[in-house]
Amino acid sequence: MSGKLFVIGTGPGNPDQMTPEAVAAVAQATDFYGYGPYLDRLALGSGQRRHVSDNREELDRARAALRSASDGAIVCVVSGGDPGVFAMAAAVCEAIDNGPSEWRNVELIIIPGITAMLAVAARIGAPLGHDFCAISLSDNLKPWDVIENRLQMAAKAGFVIALYNPISKARPWQLGKAFELLRSVLPGETPVIFGRAAGRPDERIAIQRLQDADAAVADMATCVIIGSAETRIISRDGQPDLVYTPRFISGGNR
Numbered sequence: 001m002s003g004k005l006f007v008i009g010t011g012p013g014n015p016d017q018m019t020p021e022a023v024a025a026v027a028q029a030t031d032f033y034g035y036g037p038y039l040d041r042l043a044l045g046s047g048q049r050r051h052v053s054d055n056r057e058e059l060d061r062a063r064a065a066l067r068s069a070s071d072g073a074i075v076c077v078v079s080g081g082d083p084g085v086f087a088m089a090a091a092v093c094e095a096i097d098n099g100p101s102e103w104r105n106v107e108l109i110i111i112p113g114i115t116a117m118l119a120v121a122a123r124i125g126a127p128l129g130h131d132f133c134a135i136s137l138s139d140n141l142k143p144w145d146v147i148e149n150r151l152q153m154a155a156k157a158g159f160v161i162a163l164y165n166p167i168s169k170a171r172p173w174q175l176g177k178a179f180e181l182l183r184s185v186l187p188g189e190t191p192v193i194f195g196r197a198a199g200r201p202d203e204r205i206a207i208q209r210l211q212d213a214d215a216a217v218a219d220m221a222t223c224v225i226i227g228s229a230e231t232r233i234i235s236r237d238g239q240p241d242l243v244y245t246p247r248f249i250s251g252g253n254r
Contacts, residue, residue: 002105004028005069006076007092009083009113010041014199017114025076025111033065034078034088042078056140058088062095069106082115086136086164116223117162120195123205125234125242127193127225130249132160137167137174144174151178155185160231160245163224167215175215175224182226186210191233191243193225194218207233207241 006025011017018041026032026042035055044050051068053061062077069075079087089110096103121128133154137147154161161182166175179192188211196204196219206217210226218224230249234242 002102002107003069003072004074004107004109005065005092006074007079007083007089007108007110008076009079009081009087009111009115010038011114012081012116012119012198012200013041014119015041017119017199019111019113021111022113025109029074029076031065031068031073031075032078033061033068033075035080038078038080058091059095062088062091063099066092066095066099066103066106070102079113080116082113083110084112085115085134116164116195116198117225119198120162120193120205120223120225123195123198123203124193124207124225124240126244127160127191127227127231128162128245129247130160130228130230130245131158132162132245134162134164136164137178138165138171139174147174147178148181151181152185155182155226155228158228158230158249160228161226163226165220166218166222166224168220175218179210179213179215183210186226187229190229191227191231193227193243194222195225196222198223205240207243 006029008022008025031049031051032039033051036052039050039052065075065077077088077092081087083089117134135150139147188209190210192208192210192213194206194217228245231245
């Protein structure tokens, strides 16, 4: 007997930014697997069971959820943001790829959500209005030299860069190192947006120039968006500044 496995994202944290499709999946499921703070965002009923694990135990969580679904349960794996962006959808797929054959028979439904870079961008204007990329600064799953190479190539190619997992107690130096590298490629006036808890009561949004960008402004809950050479800041009297990247980019090789 095989059950069903939903993989959802709760969005950036504002309940209004959780999609109706994800809410409907929560209503169906009996068992919920996720990091405690993400599960805390859900209003679960008395017959719905929580299975809490540490945020660094993604693959073990995915395996546990698949075992439960394979036994016939309706399971929901819960991420923050969008489950497919540096989150649980990839872990579930990896577990299926390397797991027992019966896990491939589980009905898998991955529900898209709103990821942090979209929430931060919406609060500040349209910095992602042209080509962009997302890079995680965590070197838990890839070497730091790979991260450095991707940052440099993305900046040289003219991409706006959204940085996830920018800093932690175990990695206090990497965001500063990333800024140092990017200063060798991008103009010092390039806007840098620090977006923490976008859309939540404790939201904090700050704009700095790359030449002065201070890594200490960020924590693990911050998404950092670094503009391209074309990204602009619009000053407005009595209103917050807007940051946007024009839709039309001049030609020529960089």
